[in-house]
Amino acid sequence: MAKPNKETLLDWYRQMVLIRRFEERCAELYQQGLIGGFLHLYIGQEATGVGAVAALGPNDHVITAYRDHGIALARGVDPNRAMAEMMGKRTGVSGGKGGSMHLADRALHMWGGYGIVGGHLPLAAGIALKMKYLEEDGVVLALMGDGSTNIGYFHESLNLSAVWDLPVVWLIENNQYGMGTAVERASGAKELIRRAMAYSSEDGSGMKMGPRVDGMDVLAVYDAVSEAAEYARKHGPVLVESLTYRLEGHSMGDPQRYRTKEEVESFVVSGPIGRFRHYLTETYKGVEKALDKLDAEALQTIDDAVEFAKSSDNPTYEDLISHVYVD
Ligand SMILES: Cc1ncc(C[n+]2csc(CCOP(=O)(O)OP(=O)(O)O)c2C)c(N)n1
Numbered sequence: 001m002a003k004p005n006k007e008t009l010l011d012w013y014r015q016m017v018l019i020r021r022f023e024e025r026c027a028e029l030y031q032q033g034l035i036g037g038f039l040h041l042y043i044g045q046e047a048t049g050v051g052a053v054a055a056l057g058p059n060d061h062v063i064t065a066y067r068d069h070g071i072a073l074a075r076g077v078d079p080n081r082a083m084a085e086m087m088g089k090r091t092g093v094s095g096g097k098g099g100s101m102h103l104a105d106r107a108l109h110m111w112g113g114y115g116i117v118g119g120h121l122p123l124a125a126g127i128a129l130k131m132k133y134l135e136e137d138g139v140v141l142a143l144m145g146d147g148s149t150n151i152g153y154f155h156e157s158l159n160l161s162a163v164w165d166l167p168v169v170w171l172i173e174n175n176q177y178g179m180g181t182a183v184e185r186a187s188g189a190k191e192l193i194r195r196a197m198a199y200s201s202e203d204g205s206g207m208k209m210g211p212r213v214d215g216m217d218v219l220a221v222y223d224a225v226s227e228a229a230e231y232a233r234k235h236g237p238v239l240v241e242s243l244t245y246r247l248e249g250h251s252m253g254d255p256q257r258y259r260t261k262e263e264v265e266s267f268v269v270s271g272p273i274g275r276f277r278h279y280l281t282e283t284y285k286g287v288e289k290a291l292d293k294l295d296a297e298a299l300q301t302i303d304d305a306v307e308f309a310k311s312s313d314n315p316t317y318e319d320l321i322s323h324v325y326v327d
């Protein structure tokens with residue numbers, strides 16, 4: 001596993017701040033009616049997305065659920081085109097046809113977000129099967145919410161990945177709630193990682209049970225996913241669980257009666273960006289200036305992205321009827 005140097009760590013910080021600013025701006029634009037449909041913010045989970053995607057190379061593939069903006073930006077999706085997609089513009093990364101839940105970019109092997117809980121997991125297995133069949137290098141990083149672990153697709157996909165030794169890192173983003181339902185109210189196993197045992201054998205074959213990692217610590221997530229990806233490339237699937245927290249509601253307009261303000265506040269205090277900033281300032285003397293510069297640049301990047309999106313055209317009628325069938 002490559003140990004990240006200072007430059008890399010600063011880039012992770014840049015990504016995390018960029019994601020946070022992107023999300024905050026999306027919330028404003030939603031309230032102004034410039035973003036429609038549903039909007040699920042990633043605020044609080046940035047360390048998981050950035051750390052996990054940083055563990056991948058360009059040949060690897062990424063697929064996730066509907067809380068996808070942070071993953072897409074971490075994978076390198078252009079913020080202008082991501083913002084344009086949010087506003088349904090034709091310059092959007094999915095041509096304005098997908099919106100918030102479907103930020104996909106084929107060139108980056110970013111297969112997007114999916115609105116059906118767990119619905120993307122068979123696709124993850126399929127991408128991995130194709131790679132194995134064609135003897136291509138690479139792994140699939142399949143991110144999912146804790147809620148998807150109670151869905152049939154989860155079990156079917158994990159089982160087949162173990163049967164066929166597919167190169168998949170299954171990464172559960174356990175943010176402690178599926179909509180308003182706490183994990184322990186919906187799952188027989190509190191440690192979701194234990195689900196891996198259902199697809200593994202005593203002789204060590206089948207699915208590997210990866211770590212339960214502190215998902216608020218970008219370095220810990222990076223280490224865990226790097227190790228898992230290394231294993232998946234050689235042997236087969238791994239299940240990793242990242243313990244994180246979403247600081248905003250499930251989607252915009254969630255009254256959040258299922259948790260207390262004090263609970264949320266306790267996670268704000270230990271939030272991933274502040275924690276990482278603290279780590280960086282403790283590790284590298286005088287780094288504050290560089291971090292402040294990255295903060296300012298992130299704001300500017302988002303301002304530019306909003307400008308780009310606002311001044312982009314809406315899709316045309318021809319756009320509407322294109323990409324329905326493969327030519
Ligand atoms: C198959 C299916 N059932 C129900 C829903 C409604 N629904 C949307 S999000 C959600 C909660 C999923 O929670 P989780 O997987 O933990 O993801 P998180 O929102 O926490 O990121 C549900 C039940 C859905 N979209 N698809």
Ligand SMILES: [Mg+2]
Nearest residue numbers: 145146177178
């Ligand atoms: Mg959840």
